[in-house]
Amino acid sequence: MIFDEIKILKQHGNQFIPDVTKPQLPGPFKGRPEISAEEVNEMALASLCPTGAIGTSPVSIDMGKCVMCGECSFAYPNKIKFTTDYKIATNIRERLIVKEGDINPISIDENKIRAEIQSLFGRSLKLREISAAGSNADEQELNACGNVNFDMGRFGIEFLASPRHCDGIVITGPISENMAEAVQVCYDAVPDPKIIMLVGTDAISGGIFVGSGALNRSFLEKYIIDLYVPGNPPHPLTFVNGVLEMIRGKKKN
Amino acid sequence: METITNTLSYISIRNQESISLSKIPILTYGKFSTEVIQLMKEPQVHCVNYFAYPDGEILKFICCLADDKASDIKVFSHELPKREKMQLTSITREVYAFHIYEREITENFGVEFIYSPWPKPVRYAFNRADRSKVVNDYPFYKIQSEELHEVGVGPIHAGVIEPGHFRFLCNGETVLHLEIQLGWQHRGIEDLFLKKSALIQRTVLSESIAGDTAVGHAATFAGLIESLAGISIQDRLNIERTIGLELERIAMHIGDLSNMCIGLAYQLGASVFGALRTPTINYSQLWCGNRFGKGLIRIGGTHYPLNVSLVEALEKYLNNFERRFITMAEKMFSLSSVLMRLENIGTVTKTQMSLIGAVGMSARMTGIERDVRKSHPTGAYQKLPYAPVFDISTGDVWARAALRRKEIVASIDYIRELISMLKTNNETPAKPLFEDNIKLSSNLLSVSLIEGWRGEICHCAITNDQGKIQHYKIKDPSVHNWMALALSLRDLEISDFPINNKSYNLSYCGHDL
Numbered sequence: 001m002i003f004d005e006i007k008i009l010k011q012h013g014n015q016f017i018p019d020v021t022k023p024q025l026p027g028p029f030k031g032r033p034e035i036s037a038e039e040v041n042e043m044a045l046a047s048l049c050p051t052g053a054i055g056t057s058p059v060s061i062d063m064g065k066c067v068m069c070g071e072c073s074f075a076y077p078n079k080i081k082f083t084t085d086y087k088i089a090t091n092i093r094e095r096l097i098v099k100e101g102d103i104n105p106i107s108i109d110e111n112k113i114r115a116e117i118q119s120l121f122g123r124s125l126k127l128r129e130i131s132a133a134g135s136n137a138d139e140q141e142l143n144a145c146g147n148v149n150f151d152m153g154r155f156g157i158e159f160l161a162s163p164r165h166c167d168g169i170v171i172t173g174p175i176s177e178n179m180a181e182a183v184q185v186c187y188d189a190v191p192d193p194k195i196i197m198l199v200g201t202d203a204i205s206g207g208i209f210v211g212s213g214a215l216n217r218s219f220l221e222k223y224i225i226d227l228y229v230p231g232n233p234p235h236p237l238t239f240v241n242g243v244l245e246m247i248r249g250k251k252k253n
Numbered sequence: 254m255e256t257i258t259n260t261l262s263y264i265s266i267r268n269q270e271s272i273s274l275s276k277i278p279i280l281t282y283g284k285f286s287t288e289v290i291q292l293m294k295e296p297q298v299h300c301v302n303y304f305a306y307p308d309g310e311i312l313k314f315i316c317c318l319a320d321d322k323a324s325d326i327k328v329f330s331h332e333l334p335k336r337e338k339m340q341l342t343s344i345t346r347e348v349y350a351f352h353i354y355e356r357e358i359t360e361n362f363g364v365e366f367i368y369s370p371w372p373k374p375v376r377y378a379f380n381r382a383d384r385s386k387v388v389n390d391y392p393f394y395k396i397q398s399e400e401l402h403e404v405g406v407g408p409i410h411a412g413v414i415e416p417g418h419f420r421f422l423c424n425g426e427t428v429l430h431l432e433i434q435l436g437w438q439h440r441g442i443e444d445l446f447l448k449k450s451a452l453i454q455r456t457v458l459s460e461s462i463a464g465d466t467a468v469g470h471a472a473t474f475a476g477l478i479e480s481l482a483g484i485s486i487q488d489r490l491n492i493e494r495t496i497g498l499e500l501e502r503i504a505m506h507i508g509d510l511s512n513m514c515i516g517l518a519y520q521l522g523a524s525v526f527g528a529l530r531t532p533t534i535n536y537s538q539l540w541c542g543n544r545f546g547k548g549l550i551r552i553g554g555t556h557y558p559l560n561v562s563l564v565e566a567l568e569k570y571l572n573n574f575e576r577r578f579i580t581m582a583e584k585m586f587s588l589s590s591v592l593m594r595l596e597n598i599g600t601v602t603k604t605q606m607s608l609i610g611a612v613g614m615s616a617r618m619t620g621i622e623r624d625v626r627k628s629h630p631t632g633a634y635q636k637l638p639y640a641p642v643f644d645i646s647t648g649d650v651w652a653r654a655a656l657r658r659k660e661i662v663a664s665i666d667y668i669r670e671l672i673s674m675l676k677t678n679n680e681t682p683a684k685p686l687f688e689d690n691i692k693l694s695s696n697l698l699s700v701s702l703i704e705g706w707r708g709e710i711c712h713c714a715i716t717n718d719q720g721k722i723q724h725y726k727i728k729d730p731s732v733h734n735w736m737a738l739a740l741s742l743r744d745l746e747i748s749d750f751p752i753n754n755k756s757y758n759l760s761y762c763g764h765d766l
């Protein structure tokens with residue numbers, strides 16, 4: 001009976017987030033960290049990090065290496081605080097390193113975005129995702145970007161099956177030796193001009209897998225990376241906002 | 254010790270119990286295989302792990318068989334001096350479920366199992382014995398015929414999912430045989446467990462074995478370490494961990510139902526189930542900051558105790574979810590257009606599943622009563638018995654969907670009972686323990702089993718005489734269950750592959766490690 005469907009739709013309600021730049025995430029969510037000037041034993045602080053993301057003098061956190069385990073902020077709550085700021089994607093690798101005293105948002109350097117990206121992809125960006133030893137957390141969050149809540153399709157951003165129909169690739173995972181060739185073949189199949197995004201800490205730095213003999217990250221040495229999207233896994237809002245800023249610029253959102 | 258090795262062929266331990274290595278009987282290989290073949294004849298016995306590890310000049314082999322009725326794990330071993338050429342007679346011929354273990358041992362250590370019916374690579378581990386075998390050159394099964402054709406898919410798939418290669422041997426539209434080649438996701442995790450010795454590194458690794466089972470694998474790891482270190486944890490912590498495990502199950506089951514609806518082109522189900530996944534994982538985010546529950550499990554304690562306001566939010570979420578879920582599920586399972594695409598599609602039998610050693614949902618959907626929560630309960634499952642869903646047995650896509658539907662409802666009820674337990678608990682939540690407060694005992698083996706949402710997860714560890722982890726062994730439920738998907742495809746239209754694949758939703762990285 002059609003009444004069932006009406007009831008289901010009523011319960012379902014409106015699920016989409018009207019403005020993806022606005023939602024607030026709850027307290028324990030770990031976004032951009034802020035590091036105070038408090039004096040601590042810097043070596044002890046740095047050595048507790050599982051991925052060596054913490055630097056010393058001055059204390060810094062590399063969001064490209066951080067797996068958001070939170071241990072540093074539990075051990076040194078007055079020194080390190082994670083804010084809920086999820087807009088942490090950038091096109092400049094160094095900008096992912098947050099230093100003592102930095103309280104500014106992590107942003108995209110508009111001058112460094114290649115000219116063709118905004119002119120060609122501003123209204124439509126089709127992407128081929130390559131899971132290169134991704135753990136299926138990053139992949140699920142990328143799928144969520146297209147669901148009824150985040151609905152990035154409304155901005156013309158979409159994942160497609162064939163690399164030939166795409167404008168770039170999105171890599172998740174630390175890139176295993178066994179996937180290295182497939183990554184290259186897939187990238188080569190995308191027509192020029194094309195972009196590369198690294199999504200998730202594992203893709204950006206290797207994350208917790210650094211030092212494993214099973215990885216082959218040589219692909220990354222050959223090309224310019226257009227967007228780094230940190231997180232373990234990145235929140236869909238981090239991805240959607242980062243991509244939008246890259247293809248449309250800040251104001252035009 | 255001598256008398257033990259001579260008289261008993263195995264030693265019984267409980268789940269998450271540690272035993273001294275010297276107590277594990279060492280059998281001759283002949284006796285070992287007879288014992289395995291004999292014990293595995295019992296329907297309530299299945300192998301939870303069989304692995305080799307190097308110890309000086311000797312290769313040691315440990316076998317752990319779980320007995321679902323006796324609730325124990327029978328442990329025994331055999332040994333082989335390390336040589337250029339090592340050979341053993343394959344047990345797989347008699348006990349099919351052993352194929353994956355023997356293949357892994359061959360791949361890692363170069364031991365040849367003679368008469369093995371299926372001596373194929375498993376995951377092309379970076380430290381494999383034979384480096385000349387490479388992932389792009391897998392020996393696929395072939396049939397010579399002018400009339401047949403092959404369809405190859407992957408490693409990169411159409412959707413945003415993990416990589417794997419599927420090779421179909423087809424007669425027209427009908428699949429005669431599907432072979433699944435994995436290994437693309439191999440990250441060397443077991444080796445990293447030894448290399449990265451800080452507890453937090455290992456905890457983060459355990460959360461990354463399969464990102465969709467972060468809580469399941471981390472809880473299995475935590476249970477193992479706590480056992481090796483002789484730490485007993487609070488009731489409160491056990492309850493909270495179990496809530497985490499059951500929430501992970503709900504989140505993944507509902508996501509799978511949504512994906513199956515996408516496969517059926519049933520838009521309403523896809524949207525509504527998809528939207529119901531969001532509040533589930535968002536609850537996780539509210540609790541521990543991460544939508545996949547990363548950070549929730551720590552050794553000995555927690556950073557995120559479930560306080561009064563979190564419990565309130567959990568109850569609210571459950572009520573809202575349940576109402577919406579039940580209406581949608583009733584609709585879905587009453588539509589003939591949906592049922593037509595689920596019933597009698599991709600059917601496997603109870604016999605097949607017990608032969609391949611299927612675990613978790615893949616076993617239960619054919620009527621096998623296998624669920625660690627009941628057979629080998631630990632923590633809260635021990636205090637508050639969980640009644641598994643054992644009344645589905647048709648083994649088709651419908652069974653896999655219907656089992657998820659029922660397990661979601663069972664998990665909601667069970668979480669409600671856990672909440673009542675938590676409300677009467679007045680322990681002050683313990684903080685996580687780190688190196689300074691933990692010491693693993695030396696020369697032990699420990700086996701930890703947890704029923705993750707896919708099925709039984711098994712971690713084993715062996716400590717050396719300094720109490721350091723000498724060997725770490727991980728087994729995701731998918732290790733056995735991939736064969737179930739291959740069997741489901743026999744004599745099926747190739748176009749039914751996507752719905753079957755979604756109905757299993759097995760882990761690539763959990764298999765590849």
Ligand code: SF4
Pocket residue numbers: 048049050051052053054061065066067068069070071072073
């Ligand atoms: S939260 Fe990040 S920086 Fe802090 S300890 Fe964990 S991984 Fe290191």
